Amino acid sequence: MQYEAIIGLEVHAQLLTESKIFCSCSTQFGAEPNTQVCPICLGMPGVLPVLNKKAVEYTIKTGLALNCTISPYSRFARKNYFYPDLPKGYQISQYELPLCENGYLEITIDGEKKKIRIKRIHLEEDAGKNIHDPSGYSLVDFNRTGVPLMEIVSEPDIRSPKEAALYMKKLRTILRYLGVCDGNLEQGSLRCDANVSVRPLGSQEFGVKTEIKNINSFRFVEKAIEYEIKRQIKLLNNGEKIIQETRLWDSFTGTTQSMRSKEEAHDYRYFPEPDLVPVLISEEWKEKIIKDMPELPDVKMERFTKDYGLPIYDAEILTEEKSLAEWFEEAVKLGGKPKEISNWIMVELLRLLNEDGKDITSCNLKPSQLVELTHLVEKNIINRNTAKEVFEEMYKTGKSAESIVKQKGLTQISDDSIIVEVIKEVMDKNPKEVERFKNGEEKLIGFFVGQVMKLTKGKANPKIVNELVIKILKE
């Protein structure tokens, strides 16, 4: 039987606010355990939460970017459960009245656009971290407790692991554009749980779903869902039933393992948080946030193809990261030719950054330097091959193109008389090839050009060399 997968994603995104959601402690990642804590985030008796306005703003921003309705009236709720990393014994979250509802995110799959609906986006606090010490003690680090966390819940509109991966990627891009989350799955600033079920193709009813947790890397989004779909289909084909449960992805074995069944699921006893007043979002506030919104990737991409005449492929890659798009536009603004700049970025710059595991924001190379380099090529001061060499040097050292060219003596030879001399030298040394050429073996032109470039250490202008070789040989 043919099966169809039904997938919904619950994504948790840590917000990039400076302070925690209900107190003024820092949210900085990686500090010594329990150094970024206070009585409030430690849940001491008698303390009260005060909502971080910035966190609400970031959530509204995300809601707007994901085409959601922003609730004028929203409430926090308590989610009650016992765990050592949860100091109050409840998590302040949202239940009945989330900040944002009913949006969508558009992905492009096989050239087709597809809308994945967003059910809701709500704001909550992160929990701490339990550390199981080899000595047998369990320790708790509360630094993460109270870091603002946004939960983005999709409708079950995703139909394949690939779509899920595209959704995650797109979502990450948007979050990074908005500057609300750094989108790091490995460090856990972005987390993804997947609800997966399968049903016979053509069926309208949903099958029994499982929830996959602990998908802690981008490449596992696809893998974990793929595994789970296969597991479920195999069960059904064997005439077995799928149990509604929570399963953990294990990246070592590449499988999902049962964590708890529906019967063991917590009863979270949600109720409205009495220590916080309802969040009222006025039209003015919303308008102000809209005004501050950056251009989003889809719009930017479209603009890149229109304004700069870039192919969709180029525009897509350039707009994946806001900082990269800005780098590109800066270069164009400084007089670079769009396609030329785009080629340099896509072929050379991204390769080098990738090799170094860096991103554009920590790159030595400035847009102005690339523009200068393209000018040197245009003016025939250096040729394209030399330019690549100069580019790498610029990338590594941050020096200007001109100084590298000067220092290394890379200036292109465009003087006909010098090139003619070299061509004659090559012809003298290779009389047989001259003979063969004259007998009609025209493809030997490449050989002569190559020899000339070799003798000039690549500095000769290849276009001129080409012309002159043909001219002289045919004389």
Add this chain to the structure above:
Amino acid sequence: MELHKLTLTEVAKMIHKGEIRPHEVLIDVFKRIQEIEAKVRAYLTLIPDKAYDMARDAEDAIFRGKKDILTGIPIAVKDNICTKGILTTCASKILYNFYPPYESTVTSKLLKQKYILTGKTNMDEFAMGSSTENSGYHITRNPWDLERVPGGSSGGSAAAVAADECIAALGSDTGGSIRQPASFCGVVGLKPTYGRVSRFGLVAFASSLDQIGPITKCVSDSALMMNVMAGFDPLDSTSAPLDSADFTEFLGQDIKGFKIGIPKEYFIAGMEEEVEEAVKQAIHLLESLGCIPIEISLPHTEYAVATYYIVATSEASSNLARYDGVKYGLRSRGEDLLDMYMKTRSEGFGQEVKRRIMLGTYCLSAGYYEAYYKKALQVRTLIKKDFEEAFKKVDFIITPTAPTAAFKIGEKIDDPLQMYLSDIFTISVNLAGVPAISIPCGFTQNGLPIGLQIIGKNFDEARILQLSYAYEQATPWHKMKPNL
């Protein structure tokens, strides 16, 4: 002179005039404590050394000309209000070793004025109870009759004020916990409007109901205390964004023409005759002072107790989840995490607290939430509306504070329902959020104090105090002292 017997108003005036010095008052108060505390047992923690340091600070401030109303005044604080570095147990074994690393907003305001903290007073564990018998440590006795309870949950504070073991005290009121013990002990207790006084640092019982308020020897003392305690606090999102007010503003002014509502639902069977009589007498007196009594109806009164015990316990079940043995307080040894949780909470909490946690957990559980918690919130809205409607017709509502005078120790401890009913007149006020005071309005033949409750409109404490003051000045009750 027996300085401990003076009111805050009197002591403050003498300190300001330079007639007495804070340490003299303190010496007298501690002498009194030494004499009678063994009988009354109002305090859980006494801090004489620290108190004398504070007295020195106060005198220093006075010397430098910085005199505030509470400078040098010995005040007792209920043990569910966090005081930095001073043991704060909520009368629970689970917090037997808890020294808060922070100060509540209210005591911070008192500290700023250089008050003197005498100690932390006994209470029902986590403020759950009406007799202070639910303290995890010891019971407190009513200064008027040592065989009887002082009321609760702020029984320690009320007893300490009545027995002159402090000049004034702080209590907290979730369903009557300031007013009912004030009534039982013959003192003045004010529950401010919800949001009037910051809850930051008040260990939560039921967040949407809790308020801190003063327990004092007379009405003007409460007004003076409120002048310091009230006001918006950025640390408490539920505190009202109001400028501070002068609560003494109307004291001594005429009360002619005030409309006082008498809710017919409050004069019920089961009320002690002497109580009913005393309250009726009080209404007559107010009438003679120019007030106009009007019969009103608060039709949803009969649902108040049930509503309260769902809302309060639901919130409590969540508020008390933090006492899990992981971070502070008691930790019992367990085989594993779950076992540690269960042993810690079983051993750390008393009977009544456990009863309420279970009740609240049940009310919030899947499948019951709609029928209990949600329904209770709806009824709460109706109760609130009752008061809104009533206050369209009248300026105040007058009721007894409690249906009886102080009952005997042990009398109701095994019958939680009977115990819950002792708050029947005070509970609606918390559900509605409105302010209310209890002032002495007479004595039973056995010599037990009776309390009169005056309920006012939201943020109308100054007028409540005006009416209370007028009544107090026309009666001798506040001058009576227990014979200890």
